[in-house]
Amino acid sequence: MAKSRRPDIKSLYYITHVDNVPSIVSHGILSHSEVERRAVPYTAIYDSAIVNRRKERVVEGSQSLWDFANLYVQPRNPMMYRVVHERGDTDLAVVAVSPGVVGLAGSYVSLGNAASLESDIVPTEEGMEALADQWAIINSEWWNPNDGSKRKIMAECLVPTVIPPDHIHTVYVSNHDTAARLREQFPTGRPAVVPEPHMFFRPLRRIQLTGTLSLVEGDMFFSGMQTLTVSVNVVGIMGKGLASRAKYQFPDVYVVYQDACRRRRLQMGQPYLYKRESFVDEELADEPQTLPNPNARKWFLLFATKKHWRERGDMAGIEAGLAWIRERYQNEGIRSLAMPALGCGLGHLQWREVGPLMCRYLADLGIQVAVYLPRERKTPSELLTSDFLLGGNSEG
Numbered sequence: 057m058a059k060s061r062r063p064d065i066k067s068l069y070y071i072t073h074v075d076n077v078p079s080i081v082s083h084g085i086l087s088h089s090e091v092e093r094r095a096v097p098y099t100a101i102y103d104s105a106i107v108n109r110r111k112e113r114v115v116e117g118s119q120s121l122w123d124f125a126n127l128y129v130q131p132r133n134p135m136m137y138r139v140v141h142e143r144g145d146t147d148l149a150v151v152a153v154s155p156g157v158v159g160l161a162g163s164y165v166s167l168g169n170a171a172s173l174e175s176d177i178v179p180t181e182e183g184m185e186a187l188a189d190q191w192a193i194i195n196s197e198w199w200n201p202n203d204g205s206k207r208k209i210m211a212e213c214l215v216p217t218v219i220p221p222d223h224i225h226t227v228y229v230s231n232h233d234t235a236a237r238l239r240e241q242f243p244t245g246r247p248a249v250v251p252e253p254h255m256f257f258r259p260l261r262r263i264q265l266t267g268t269l270s271l272v273e274g275d276m277f278f279s280g281m282q283t284l285t286v287s288v289n290v291v292g293i294m295g296k297g298l299a300s301r302a303k304y305q306f307p308d309v310y311v312v313y314q315d316a317c318r319r320r321r322l323q324m325g326q327p328y329l330y331k332r333e334s335f336v337d338e339e340l341a342d343e344p345q346t347l348p349n350p351n352a353r354k355w356f357l358l359f360a361t362k363k364h365w366r367e368r369g370d371m372a373g374i375e376a377g378l379a380w381i382r383e384r385y386q387n388e389g390i391r392s393l394a395m396p397a398l399g400c401g402l403g404h405l406q407w408r409e410v411g412p413l414m415c416r417y418l419a420d421l422g423i424q425v426a427v428y429l430p431r432e433r434k435t436p437s438e439l440l441t442s443d444f445l446l447g448g449n450s451e452g
Contacts, residue, residue: 061184061185061188062184062185062188063129063184063187063188063191063194065129065155065187066155067152067153067154067155067225067226068127068128068129068152068153068154068155068157068158068213069127069128069129069130069131069150069151069152069153070085070125070126070127070128070150070151070153070219071101071128071131071135071136071139071148071149071150072101072148072149072150072151073098073099073100073101073147073148073149074146074147074148074149074229074234074238075099075147076098076099076149077149077151077227077238077241078241079096079097079098080151080221080224081221081224081227081242081247082221083096083218083221084125084218084219084220084221084223084224085125085127085151085153085215085218085219085224086125086217086218087122087123087124087125087216087217087218088107088110088111088122088123089120089122089123089217090123090125090217090218101139101143101147101148102135102139103138103142103343103346105346106171106342106343106346109171110122110170110171113170113171113173113177115164115177115214116164119216121170121171121214123216123217124164124214124215124216124217125214125215125216125217125218125219126170126212126213126214126215127153127157127212127213127214127215127219128210128211128212129187129194129211129212129213130194130195130209130210130211131150131228131255132197132254132255132256132257133199133209133210133342134169134199134206134209134210134340134341134342135169135210135342136148136150136255136256136257137257137278137340137341137342138341138342138343138344138347140256140257141337141341141347142347145230145231145253145256145257145258146230146231146233146234148229148230148256149227149228149229149234149238150227150228150229150252150255151224151226151227151247152224152225152226152227152228153219153223153224153225154223154225156223157213157215157219157223158180158183158184158213158215159180160215160216160219161216162215162216163180163213163214163215163216164177164178164179164180164183164213164214165177165178165179165180165182165183165184165186165187165211165212165213165214166183166211166212166213166214167183167186167187167190167208167211168204168207168208168209168210168211169207169210169212169342170212170214172207174204174207175207175208175211177214180213183213187211190208190211193205193208193209194208194209194211196209197275198277198301198304198305199305199339199340200304200305200307200339201338201339202307206339206342210342224247225247225248226247226248226249226250227247227248227249227250228249228250228251228252228255229249229250229251229252229256230251230252230253230255230256230258231251231253231258232251234251235249235250235251253274254274254275257275257278258274259272259273259274259275260273260274261273261274262426263440265415265419265442265445265446266419266420266442266446268419268420268421268422268423268424268425269415269418269419269425269427270424270425270426270427271426271427271428271429271440272394272426272427272428272429273428273429274428276298276394276395276396276426276428277301277302277305278340279394279426279428280392281392281393281394281424281425281426282353282354282355282390282391282392282393283329283354283355283356283357283390283391283392283393283394284354284355284356284357284394285327285356285357285359285393285394285395285396285398286298286299286302286309286313286356286357286358286359287299287359287360287361287396287398287399287401287403288313288322288358288359288360288361289360289361289362289363289364289365289367290317290322290323290324290360290363290364291317291363291364291365292313292314292317292318293365294310294313295365295402296402297401297402298396298401302356305339306332306339306356308332308334309330309332309356309358312328312330312356312358313328313330313358316328316330316358322358322360323360324360324362324363324370324373324376324377325360325373325376325377325379325380326360326376326377326380327357327358327359327360327377327380327381328357328358329355329356329357329358329388329390330355330356330357330358331355331389332353332354332355332356333353334353335353336353336354355390357381357390357393357395359377359395359398360373360377361373361374361377361398361399361403362399362403365402367403368399368403368404368405369398369399369400369403369404369405369410370399371399371405371409371410371413374398374399374405374410374413375413375417377398378413378414378417378418379417381393381417381418381421382417382421385421385423390423391423392423392424392425392426393418393421393423393424393425393426394425394426394428395414395418395425395426395427395428396427396428396430397410397411397414397427397428397429397430398410398414400430400432401430401431401432407429407430407435407439408439411427411435411439411440411444411445412444412445412446412447414427415427415445415446416446419446
């Protein structure tokens with residue numbers, strides 16, 4: 057008999073307010089209906105209209121989603137993005153439980169956001185096999201509303217009534233200060249409290265070089281900067297790396313890029329600024345139409361680092377493009393800028409050469425600039441100092 061396919065789930069995750077964690081550790085993760093029945097005090101993080109909609113969906117003809125404790129397979133998802141946008145990250149926690157809870161009687165798997173009628177809710181075994189088929193989506197760092205990945209990345213495990221506290225093993229928070237405060241409430245060290253900023257769309261690390269220039273280790277596409285820079289070539293092909301990410305997550309950027317190449321508006325030394333008018337939250341947040349304060353519009357600076365995608369990065373062309381930014385950013389209306397380490401990925405250039413060049417041009421623009429470090433390899437700490445990158449001539 058063939059063995060059933062199951063994804064390699066290490067943990068399942070419950071997103072909550074940090075103030076709720078002590079109660080959860082004591083009583084377990086309760087369904088909404090059980091919270092009401094026991095009259096358990098709690099601090100809500102979700103929009104009430106969104107949560108109440110879960111009352112209306114019935115599982116197997118009797119229980120509604122309100123009767124299940126819901127766990128996400130991937131906590132870094134559109135719902136997390138939404139609550140971070142609304143509340144900030146310091147009030148949030150992610151409670152991680154052992155995947156064995158899916159074996160509890162009466163449990164189900166939702167193959168996407170359970171509140172969506174497009175997501176099938178099926179028994180556990182069938183659900184585990186189906187999750188294996190969409191595992192690449194669930195483990196992705198981004199999603200798109202047009203291909204279903206925005207819904208599917210929010211796959212859930214539904215456990216009736218209560219998830220017992222002995223299944224809880226870790227609580228994740230966004231920073232060390234929040235972790236320290238929460239650990240004080242668990243003197244035995246159980247559960248473990250771990251800062252994991254990436255889970256909350258925050259940088260793993262930030263190094264402030266000047267009052268306006270910082271180095272960032274993290275995901276540039278979740279940056280708070282107004283303008284995001286995408287490294288490209290000038291032949292109209294977005295192959296891999298950040299360009300591929302932009303092509304997938306923001307398809308309109310790809311269309312604009314191809315047109316800019318065709319019309320020769322994008323060239324070496326002459327970036328092209330796409331002043332996109334739609335809100336990023338439309339792509340990233342769950343139920344974006346109900347957000348009271350949508351995220352600011354994001355612009356995309358298409359920056360050519362080489363002529364052809366097969367070539368190495370062109371240092372002279374990169375320097376000319378940086379000079380263009382210095383000369384034009386004010387007239388173009390760029391108010392803040394996020395930029396990757398130009399040419400250091402698929403362009404095969406080295407941070408040792410590119411970093412000082414970028415910092416020299418970007419250090420004193422008068423706007424906030426975040427340079428995102430190469431993700432392909434760890435950058436030695438001696439190459440991240442102001443002495444190395446700015447020659448010691450940094451602002452206060």
